Amino acid sequence: MDLTEKIISLCKRRGFVFQSSEIYSGLGGIYDFGPLGVELKNNIKKVWWEEMTRKHENIIGLDSAILMNSKVWEASGHLSAGFAEELKECKSCHKRFKLDELQNQTLKCPECKGELTKARKFNLMMKTSIGPVEDKAAITYLRAETCQGIYVNFLNILNSMRLKIPFGVAQIGKAFRNEITPKNFIFKTREFEQMEMQWFTEPETADEWFEYWKNERINWYLNLGIKKENLKTKEVPEKERAHYAKRQVDIEYKFPFGWQEIEGIHNRGDWDLSNHSKFSGQDLSYYDDESKNKYFPYIIETSVGVERSFLAFLCDSYQEIKGGRTKTTKAAKDVEILLKLDKRLVPIKAAILPLVRNKPELVKKAKEVYQMLKPYFTCQYDELGSIGRRYRRQDEIATIASITIDFQTLDDSTVTLRNRDTMEQIRVEISKLKEVISGYVF
Numbered sequence: 149m150d151l152t153e154k155i156i157s158l159c160k161r162r163g164f165v166f167q168s169s170e171i172y173s174g175l176g177g178i179y180d181f182g183p184l185g186v187e188l189k190n191n192i193k194k195v196w197w198e199e200m201t202r203k204h205e206n207i208i209g210l211d212s213a214i215l216m217n218s219k220v221w222e223a224s225g226h227l228s229a230g231f232a233e234e235l236k237e238c239k240s241c242h243k244r245f246k247l248d249e250l251q252n253q254t255l256k257c258p259e260c261k262g263e264l265t266k267a268r269k270f271n272l273m274m275k276t277s278i279g280p281v282e283d284k285a286a287i288t289y290l291r292a293e294t295c296q297g298i299y300v301n302f303l304n305i306l307n308s309m310r311l312k313i314p315f316g317v318a319q320i321g322k323a324f325r326n327e328i329t330p331k332n333f334i335f336k337t338r339e340f341e342q343m344e345m346q347w348f349t350e351p352e353t354a355d356e357w358f359e360y361w362k363n364e365r366i367n368w369y370l371n372l373g374i375k376k377e378n379l380k381t382k383e384v385p386e387k388e389r390a391h392y393a394k395r396q397v398d399i400e401y402k403f404p405f406g407w408q409e410i411e412g413i414h415n416r417g418d419w420d421l422s423n424h425s426k427f428s429g430q431d432l433s434y435y436d437d438e439s440k441n442k443y444f445p446y447i448i449e450t451s452v453g454v455e456r457s458f459l460a461f462l463c464d465s466y467q468e469i470k471g472g473r474t475k476t477t478k479a480a481k482d483v484e485i486l487l488k489l490d491k492r493l494v495p496i497k498a499a500i501l502p503l504v505r506n507k508p509e510l511v512k513k514a515k516e517v518y519q520m521l522k523p524y525f526t527c528q529y530d531e532l533g534s535i536g537r538r539y540r541r542q543d544e545i546a547t548i549a550s551i552t553i554d555f556q557t558l559d560d561s562t563v564t565l566r567n568r569d570t571m572e573q574i575r576v577e578i579s580k581l582k583e584v585i586s587g588y589v590f
């Protein structure tokens with residue numbers, strides 16, 4: 149099994165990610181996030197949100213709708229050739245293929261050997277309609293990037309928040325793309341979440357801000373434990389850039405399937421605000437009181453997919469320890485899995501484990517401890533299997549603190565607290581648990 153397969157298996161086995169609609173044979177390129185997955189995803193979003201809106205000055209948040217007037221997508225350029233893939237279609241089975249998949253077989257369908265059409269552009273926007281009548285006026289699209297909701301609210305934000313340039317708007321939300329070839333598990337999907345920040349600046353200082361935000365974003369990953377050697381940047385040449393980008397740097401991560409984009413840093417120039425002004429008839433330029441200049445601000449954008457960073461955090465923190473960490477594993481060939489996620493990202497902060505499950509006093513005490521800690525930390529109660537196996541199960545999902553309730557607990561109200569990283573075990577009074585665990589996880 150390669151690392152991607154191991155991660156997919158861990159995700160299914162331990163409730164991180166499931167194939168969507170699995171009981172109906174699934175739906176291509178769509179995934180559901182299980183009980184641990186939703187915690188990890190929420191933690192990633194929380195850390196990003198705090199970084200953007202609290203650490204930085206002058207960045208405020210927005211939550212715009214997924215559905216917008218279809219004119220938004222005309223103005224943004226997403227309905228034209230720039231946001232499309234060139235494909236050939238099989239006249240017989242109607243499967244579509246990207247040109248680079250057909251290098252040696254330009255004439256016949258690789259699946260059924262049917263005749264192929266000439267190459268045509270297929271747009272990636274997902275179409276839907278609003279209201280009871282399916283006519284042209286009712287057609288709109290699921291958003292392909294969250295940032296358009298920020299641009300069309302530019303005046304609302306400016307006026308309601310009395311902001312001065314430079315300032316930023318952060319948003320997290322779903323985006324949809326009719327990807328022709330979704331692949332590599334949750335790396336490239338048709339429904340995903342983006343965390344995007346749009347920094348509105350004077351055109352003259354846009355280059356400086358670009359460097360600033362590129363560095364800030366790289367540091368975000370490093371600060372969350374991603375190994376330096378697994379990150380790099382790629383200056384994207386003009387012909388490969390997104391249609392709106394004057395400059396584009398991709399932050400790439402070394403996934404098991406190769407170096408791939410995890411986040412895009414874009415200088416979008418005045419593409420968006422000037423086009424929305426043109427298409428809407430509303431003036432979205434900015435008037436600077438001090439310099440008396442009126443101009444379309446340039447936009448520096450940082451844009452990352454939640455699922456892509458989720459996958460990168462899992463790959464980077466996944467470790468296999470041969471012979472076991474404790475060296476007590478009987479079979480020396482045994483492999484223990486340890487997920488060394490940063491404490492801020494860890495889905496379950498504390499596991500509560502009664503030493504045995506057939507002693508009602510221990511179970512009762514363990515459940516009391518669980519109820520006591522649950523309001524403060526994500527907790528998991530587990531009484532199944534030997535204590536060693538339970539520690540291993542917790543290591544596999546990155547749990548920071550494992551708390552064992554044993555016979556001594558009944559005498560002196562102390563428990564054993566095991567630290568994931570050091571495996572050190574200390575006795576802690578139940579009344580001090582909240583404070584000690586806080587020290588581990590915050």
Ligand code: GAP
Pocket residue numbers: 292293294295325327334335336337338340342344409410411412449451452453454455456457
């Ligand atoms: N607003 C700019 C924008 O959307 P992008 O490079 O197309 O730029 C930004 O997308 C990020 O969104 C990517 O770096 C990636 O993390 C994520 N992303 C894009 N398409 C995706 C897909 N099909 N599946 C999962 N994540 C995707």
